[in-house]
Amino acid sequence: MSKQQFEITETYQNQRIDKVLTDLNENASRSQVQSWIKDGLVLVDGETVKSNYKCQLGNHIEWEEPEVQELEIEPENIPLDIVYEDEHLLVVNKAKGMVVHPSHGHRTGTLVHALLYHCDDLSGINGVYRPGIVHRIDKDTSGLLVVAKHDQAHERLSDQLAHKDIKRQYEAIVHGRIDHDKATIDAPIGRDPNDRQKMAVVENGKPAVTHFSVVERFDQFSHVYCDLETGRTHQIRVHFKYIEHPLVGDPKYGRRKTLDVQGQALHARKLAFTHPMTGEEISFTSEPPDIFKETLDQVAKLY
Known part of the structure; x- marks a missing residue:
């Protein structure tokens, strides 16, 4: 776990502790923060509080963000609409309703699960949860995206995207x-x-x-x-x-x-x-x- 600290300024005075910590933790949802508070991982001036605690000017906040539990990603035989493929990349027409990569809210049925079944190798630049994913589109947005099969292709595509x-x-x-x-x-x-x-x-x-x-x-x-x-x-x-x-x-x-x-x-x-x-x-x-x-x-x- 990583311990973090913050002193309440006028900006956050009289705001709920769960809202304050959600603002301070860009990658955490409010429900996640509330679970930290419930589990006693959040202290205000050394004491545990409830999620509805109203922060006061000068309060010293300490919290520990629990380590993310690793997800195991198993390949799944999900049909893919592959528009183009060679030894370096794929272009996929993603179906409406399909999530691109796994997360704690979407542990199965994603494009990544389908790609892992289809391909022996995908680039590893974006880590185990997003292999090959150069860019993403929302779950309910359909359409085209490019997937890299190895790191060199991924780096060059990412460079094109950045430019x-x-x-x-x-x-x-x-x-x-x-x-x-x-x-x-x-x-x-x-x-x-x-x-x-x-x-x-x-x-x-x-x-x-x-x-x-x-x-x-x-x-x-x-x-x-x-x-x-x-x-x-x-x-x-x-x-x-x-x-x-x-x-x-x-x-x-x-x-x-x-x-x-x-x-x-x-x-x-x-x-x-x-x-x-x-x-x-x-x-x-x-x-x-x-x-x-x-x-x-x-x-x-x-x-």
């Missing part, structure tokens, strides 16, 4: 009619200060740029293509909420009254990059899943 040389285009269905044909959303993204489980446009966030064009307009919806200049967590979802055109079906950033499309209507449709070993420029495009197409038909008939 914005991998081109990624998404398509989405959003609420509201967007009347202009093209636009750029340039707004920094960071943790939502009011909800640590969400991202938001915040003043001190990391730079985030999304270019988009309108493909189709409906009375109360728009079908858009989005080109990412950066790749922040939930970038498209957060940016379209920010401009008041949230994604249809988005359970985290969308409207309460929306269409049931089993999660956000978002598909990674195009992926283009330089092959890390041959230097060849390669590009892939995939059609959105049936539920996306059916939703487009539905919004066209609604009004």
